[in-house]
Amino acid sequence: MRCLECNKEITHLSNEHLNECCGLTLQEYAIRHHISLDLLVSESMVAAKDNSASFSLPSRQPDARAQSVMAALVLMDAFEQQQEFLVLNSEVRRLDQLLWYLRELQVYGFQYRQEYTYTDSSHRVIANNCIKTMRAYEHKFPDADLIADVELYTAVVVAQAGEIHSDYVFLSLPESKPVENFIEQLTQNYQIRWIRLNSYNKPDHVLYRTESLEDAQRLLQLVKTHLQEIPCASDRFFAQTANAVVSKELVFDSAHFITDHPGKCENLHGGRYNLNVKVGGRIDPLTGFVIDYGYLKSVVKQRVINRLDHQTLNFVCADLGWRSSTELLNIFIWEQLIDYLPGLQELQTYETTQSYCVYKGPSLEQIQKGELPDVLKHFSRPELGKSLLRKLLRSEQIKDLKVVSQ
Ligand SMILES: [Zn+2]
Structure with missing residues (x-):
């Protein structure tokens, strides 16, 4: 076969050859040349057992720099135990960051590995990049709170x-x-x-x-x-990167009624709401995402859906107690999400396919400055009930009021 990097004929492509010819790993070569990794990895390389005899601990003591890097990783609980090894895993996009750790942490006996596995669920060879050392060397690690630098x-x-x-x-x-x-x-x-x-x-x-x-x-x-x-x-x-807007749709079923509304909606009734949450921002060059859809979904589900689904909206909070309209519902949802999603750009709540409300609320910065929409707050204001007019409720005349019934 021919190496697509150096154009030389070779018997088989290996990390050793790539290391000499271009510095790529097999996984990076597969990505760059859009070749399935399965074709590049031989059977003996899949799930190969690591050899603990190839590890050794340098005799020199860690300096303040190595200790600071290591203590930070200990703080983050960054190492995974795998048999006799301690492993720091990394995404392939961050390979150079992993190699930076390798250089800084040599004194703790770390070595780099690109390991390959095949599972029934993946149906293909998956590569994992990591640096690892022996658990036996852990006594050399500093405590998490040793902050030299x-x-x-x-x-x-x-x-x-x-x-x-x-x-x-x-x-x-x-x-x-x-x-x-x-x-x-x-x-x-x-x-x-x-x-x-x-x-x-x-x-x-x-x-x-x-x-x-x-x-x-x-x-x-x-x-x-x-x-x-x-x-x-x-x-x-x-780095300056492009911006994009992502949108996640979630569904919830709720009951509600509209107080003082001359129409059928005054009665308790139920329906299916479709909520579209739009988050904008810079595409993170390390993930390729503005925000991971799965993460966005779990935030919206736990902050919003779990509170509204199969509930009567009027009884979820005081703000909605009066009118659980899509407009006020959007304001409520915005306030639940903005701390987690400062890139929140727009909410769309569909009550039916024909009736929906679009809302763009204040930014997190505006909220922190107290610029909150106060349309919702009437029934939770402390001054509600404090006006002089309320004395009328306790006055003599009230005794003369008659209860009217049919
Ligand atoms: Zn080559």
């Missing part, structure tokens, strides 16, 4: 666990005391404030979002030099 440590956390959406930085981190301390220190020492959100896609994790755009800027300023040094991280946080 704060800027480097923070940059590794942001590069590994961070995403940026509409200029807000999100960190998905394990729920743990060291993580809480880390977040608290960023607030105390660098005035970077955070909102703690539910993690809807990773169990035992917490989603931290920079409270404001200014907090995100302070964070990125703190770690900018190091993020530019960590391959792929600068793409994610600083």
Whole structure:
């Protein structure tokens, strides 16, 4: 066969050949030349067992730099245990970032692997890129809160666990005391404030979002030099890429009634609502997504659908108690989602195929400045019932009111 990179005739294509001729891995070669990986990987390479005898621990001690990178990975619980190995997995798009870790963590005995598996569910060969070391070397690892170099440590956390959406930085981190301390220190020492959100896609994790755009800027300023040094991280946080809008449709069944409405809708009745949630923003060069549809679905499902589906909308919250119109419903839904989806652009709620409402609410920044639509708030205002006119309800005349019945 002929190598499509160097044009030489070779007996078979291997990582060893590619390493010499172009520096690609087999998986990257397969992607670049749009060839199925199954054709490039021999049977003996699939599910091959790793050889622990090829690992060794350098005798030198980790310096402050290696310790900072390692402690950040320990904080994020980034390693997976596989038999006698500790493994840090990576997506192929971030291969250079993984190799940066390999260089920084050599003192802990790490080696790079591209491993191949075939499963009945995938029906094809899947490659996994990782660096791994022996569990026996774990005693050398620093504690999660050993922060020798704060800027480097923070940059590794942001590069590994961070995403940026509409200029807000999100960190998905394990729920743990060291993580809480880390977040608290960023607030105390660098005035970077955070909102703690539910993690809807990773169990035992917490989603931290920079409270404001200014907090995100302070964070990125703190770690900018190091993020530019960590391959792929600068793409994610600083590269200019195209914008797009994605939309997810979800359905829920609810009952409702419209108070004081001269028509059939005054009566309790049910229907199927179609909700379209549109989120816009920059396409993340590391994922190829504005936002993952699966993640978008799980946020909308847990923030909104689970609260509305098979419920009477009027009894979901005070705002809808009076009028559960699609207009007010959209305002309610917007307020449930905006903390998680700062790129939220538009909601469309269909009550029937012929009747629907389109709503574009305030941005997260406007909401933080108190610019909330107050159309919803009449029945939850503290001053409701406090007007002087309410005295009429308690006055003498009220005794003269008659109860009218048929
Ligand atoms: Zn070649």
